[in-house]
Amino acid sequence: MESKLGMRNAKSMAFKGVVIFFAFLITVPLIIVLLYIIKQGITQVNWHFLTHVPLPTGETGGGIANALMGSFIMVMMASVVAVPVGMLAGIYLSENPRTKLAYYSGLCVDILQGVPSIVVGIVVYFWVVKPLGGFSAIAGSIALAIMMLPIIIRSTEQTLKLLPDSLKEAALSLGVPYHRVIIKVIVPCGFAGILSGITLSIARIIGETAPLLFTSLGNNFLTMKITGPMDSLPHIIFTYATSPYDDWHDLAWGASFILLMFVLVLNIVTKLLTRKWKIQL
Amino acid sequence: MENTIVKAENYNSYFGDNHVVKDVNISINKNEVIAVMGPSGCGKTTFLRGINRMHELIPGATSKGKILLDGENVYDMNAIYVRAKIGMVFQRPNPFPNLSIYENVVAGYLLNGIKLSKADKDVIVEKSLTSSALWKEVKDSLHKKGTFLSGGQQQRLCIARAIAMQPELILFDEPTSALDPISTSSVEALFHELKANYTLIIVTHNMQQAARVSDRTAFFYMGELVEFDDTKQMFTAPTDQRTQNYITGRFS
Numbered sequence: 338m339e340s341k342l343g344m345r346n347a348k349s350m351a352f353k354g355v356v357i358f359f360a361f362l363i364t365v366p367l368i369i370v371l372l373y374i375i376k377q378g379i380t381q382v383n384w385h386f387l388t389h390v391p392l393p394t395g396e397t398g399g400g401i402a403n404a405l406m407g408s409f410i411m412v413m414m415a416s417v418v419a420v421p422v423g424m425l426a427g428i429y430l431s432e433n434p435r436t437k438l439a440y441y442s443g444l445c446v447d448i449l450q451g452v453p454s455i456v457v458g459i460v461v462y463f464w465v466v467k468p469l470g471g472f473s474a475i476a477g478s479i480a481l482a483i484m485m486l487p488i489i490i491r492s493t494e495q496t497l498k499l500l501p502d503s504l505k506e507a508a509l510s511l512g513v514p515y516h517r518v519i520i521k522v523i524v525p526c527g528f529a530g531i532l533s534g535i536t537l538s539i540a541r542i543i544g545e546t547a548p549l550l551f552t553s554l555g556n557n558f559l560t561m562k563i564t565g566p567m568d569s570l571p572h573i574i575f576t577y578a579t580s581p582y583d584d585w586h587d588l589a590w591g592a593s594f595i596l597l598m599f600v601l602v603l604n605i606v607t608k609l610l611t612r613k614w615k616i617q618l
Numbered sequence: 619m620e621n622t623i624v625k626a627e628n629y630n631s632y633f634g635d636n637h638v639v640k641d642v643n644i645s646i647n648k649n650e651v652i653a654v655m656g657p658s659g660c661g662k663t664t665f666l667r668g669i670n671r672m673h674e675l676i677p678g679a680t681s682k683g684k685i686l687l688d689g690e691n692v693y694d695m696n697a698i699y700v701r702a703k704i705g706m707v708f709q710r711p712n713p714f715p716n717l718s719i720y721e722n723v724v725a726g727y728l729l730n731g732i733k734l735s736k737a738d739k740d741v742i743v744e745k746s747l748t749s750s751a752l753w754k755e756v757k758d759s760l761h762k763k764g765t766f767l768s769g770g771q772q773q774r775l776c777i778a779r780a781i782a783m784q785p786e787l788i789l790f791d792e793p794t795s796a797l798d799p800i801s802t803s804s805v806e807a808l809f810h811e812l813k814a815n816y817t818l819i820i821v822t823h824n825m826q827q828a829a830r831v832s833d834r835t836a837f838f839y840m841g842e843l844v845e846f847d848d849t850k851q852m853f854t855a856p857t858d859q860r861t862q863n864y865i866t867g868r869f870s
Contacts (some may be wrong), residue, residue, distance in 0.1 A: 435677070503712040507776070510672060511726040511783060512702025521729045525716045616715045617765050 371597070378594025381587050387595075391557050391573070394582060401592050403559045404573035410561065411474055411553060411569060412543055415481035420535055423486050427493025427531075428519060434498075450487035457483050458548035466552055474567035477553025484545060485538040492534025496527040529611040536607040540600045546571035570596045621647045622689075623787055623817050624669060629683035631664045631673055638664045640841040641683075648786070651813050653832035653849065654821045657869060661841040662821045666789050669819070670704040671697045687787070702726065705780030705788035705816075710796045711772030713764035713779070720760040722775055723747060726783040742782050749815075750778035751808050770801020777808065781816075788812070790820040794827065806831050825865065829853050837861045 385400060392399035426442065433439050457480050465476040500523060508518040524531070546569075549555075554566040555576060570592055577589035624646040631639035639661040646652055654662045667673040668681050671692060684691045692700045713722045723743045727734055734742070743760065747753040752774040756767070764775050773793060780788050794802040809818060809831045822828050828835050829849060836846040837858075845852065845861045856862045863869060 501712075503708060503710055504714070506672065506675075506708060507712040507714065507779075508725075508729055509675060510670065510701055510706035510708075511729060511779070512698045512700075513726075513729040514698050517729055517731065522714060522716070526714075528716075617763065 374590070374593050374597050377587075377590035378592075378597075381591025382594060386588075386591055390559050391577075391588075394580075394585075397584065399588060401570070401573050401588070401595065403556060404568040404570045404592065405595070406559055406561065407474065407553070407556070407567040407572075408543060408570045410563065411478045411481060411549075411567065412539060414474070414478035414563065415485055415542065416535070416539065418478070419482040419485035419489055419538070423489025423534075423538075424493050424524075424531060426486075427490045428497060428524070430490065430494040431497035432519075446487045446490050449483070450491070453547070454480075454484060454545050455547035455550075458551045461548065462551035469564075472552060472554035472566040474553050474563040474565070477549045477567065477569070478563075480548035480552045481542045481545065484542045484548060488538035488541060489531075489534050492537065493527070493531050496530025496534070497523060499530075500526055526616050529614040529616065532614070533607050533611045536603055540603045543599060543603075544571050544596055546575055550575075570599075623648045623687070624819070625684075625686040625689075626665075626669075627684040627686065629665070629668060629681065629685055631661065631668050631681045632679065633664075633676070634678045638841055639668065639681075642843045644836060644843055644846055646817065646819065648817055649813055649815075650834060651809055651818045651820065651832045653828035653835045654819060654838060655823065655825060655828045655835060655864075656838035656844075657864065658823065660838040662836075662838045663791055665838065666791055666819060666821050669787075670706055670789060671700050672706065702730070702783060703785055703787075705783060705785035707773070707776050707780055707788065707790045707793045709792045711769055711776050713767075713772050713775050715763065715765045717764060718761045719756050719764045719767070719775060722764040723778050723782050725779055746778040746782040747775075749781050749812065750774045751804065751811070752778060768801065769797050770804050773797060773801065773805055774808065777805075777812075781812075785816065787817045787819070790818060792821055792823060795823070802827075825853075837864065839864070 385398060387400060387405065388402050389398065389400035390403045391401075426446075430439050430443055430446075461476055461480040461483070465479055466472055469476070504522060504526060505518055508522045509515075513521070549569050549572055553569060553572075555572045556566045556568045560567060574589050574592045574596070577585045577592065580586070622645050624644075626642050626644045629639060629642045630637065642665060654666065656662045664673055669685055669687075669692070673679050673681060674697070681693070685693065687695075687700070687703070713719075714725055717725060717728075720739075720743055721728060723746050724734065724739050727739075727742075744753060744757075747756065752771060755771060756775075759766075764772065767775060773796075777788075777793075794805050797805065806827065809820070812818060813833075820828075820831065832849045834847065835849045835852045837844045837852070837856075837860075839860050845856060845858045847857070852861065853865060856865060
């Protein structure tokens with residue numbers, strides 16, 4: 338009996354060791370990628386890099402101002418559409434989980450989440466770019482909004498589903514009409530979760546290249562015209578990286594670094610904000 | 619008769635095909651404390667939730683018959699108006715976690731978008747918290763979140779929230795079943811004080827509690843109102859055999 342116990346303890350320890358080893362192992366690629374991009378990119382980043390547009394080949398310097406501006410504008414426009422629509426759909430799904438409509442729209446959300454981003458790009462190309470007669474930031478934003486929607490819908494739904502029914506009953510029993518219960522009680526109580534879904538979706542789309550290739554195309558000039566082609570961070574990385582020039586490759590690393598930092602900061606800020614605003618139930 | 623505040627006439631509730639409350643006729647007077655007791659699943663909570671039309675919020679739930687509040691059938695009135703007029707306190711304390719203690723008390727006004735001056739709100743908050751015997755404990759932390767209070771304090775906060783709307787009638791759905799004995803006695807003590815200004819209907823599965831706090835007691839069994847009488851009478855000499863069996867603990 339004694340020896341058997343020892344054996345069992347040993348097995349238990351071995352299992353624990355294996356689990357810890359793999360938990361550690363998965364952080365290795367991430368850290369290597371991070372370090373490599375930082376090493377390659379950080380030397381490129383300076384004020385000139387952030388405030389200048391790409392220069393013609395042969396000239397030294399040049400930057401990513403057009404891409405920064407483009408990404409900002411397109412992500413903003415996509416959010417303006419996707420955030421309210423996604424939140425409302427998420428509210429519906431959490432409030433009426435047993436209806437037919439909820440079942441089918443939930444199914445659609447899941448499928449939409451699985452649609453490859455390049456397919457979203459092609460679809461928007463046929464629906465928006467072709468009828469409008471040209472590449473535009475609007476088309477790019479629509480593609481990005483479609484990518485954001487499932488993430489916002491699901492995170493809103495999951496967050497609100499976790500809130501206890503007693504909260505809603507408390508408000509309803511005070512004679513508060515249903516729409517005010519949702520706006521004044523349910524959404525504020527789930528705000529931290531909804532917000533983290535929104536920032537997560539932004540972090541997800543800011544690096545998307547494929548849906549922008551056929552929609553907003555790209556633009557070597559700084560522009561705010563949303564009906565014309567516009568550049569974006571992932572697209573400028575693509576352009577610089579696939580060029581035959583070494584100094585352009587360096588610029589691609591710089592842009593990658595900026596993109597990475599943006600996603601990193603967004604994630605950290607989200608974590609801090611959600612912790613601060615988390616409602617203690 | 620003039621003194622009647624709530625009267626049920628042939629009131630029935632259903633969950634789908636399940637007939638939960640059967641043909642209840644009851645008449646409750648102003649400033650009375652009524653205990654509604656009975657074994658689990660006897661329909662006592664469902665009946666209570668029928669009074670302020672909370673029952674119908676559950677999908678598939680329906681009801682038939684009349685509940686008269688001051689002579690007017692609540693099922694002919696706007697449900698939102700009915701719920702604002704009748705206070706309700708639930709089994710588990712449910713203060714709004716996103717609001718402070720102060721905001722929780724005036725939540726009925728805040729959430730309904732009723733604008734009040736700061737002075738009016740201050741008065742309502744102090745009065746309601748005093749009535750719910752919580753003012754002394756929280757007067758220095760009014761702007762902290764209500765969820766930091768203990769369970770018993772939270773429940774008294776919920777009572778203050780109901781009182782703030784100036785209802786005539788307050789419904790309690792097993793208000794102490796989630797509380798420890800000390801919090802329970804603080805809430806029970808409150809019932810005696812509230813009686814002066816309000817009518818209380820308290821659903822409880824705790825017979826001792828019914829005996830301690832109420833003037834009259836209604837006994838529900840299998841969806842029927844079996845007996846409704848003075849609490850003393852009920853606990854000493856019930857007329858119905860089923861009441862007798864329940865009180866003597868032959869089933870629960």
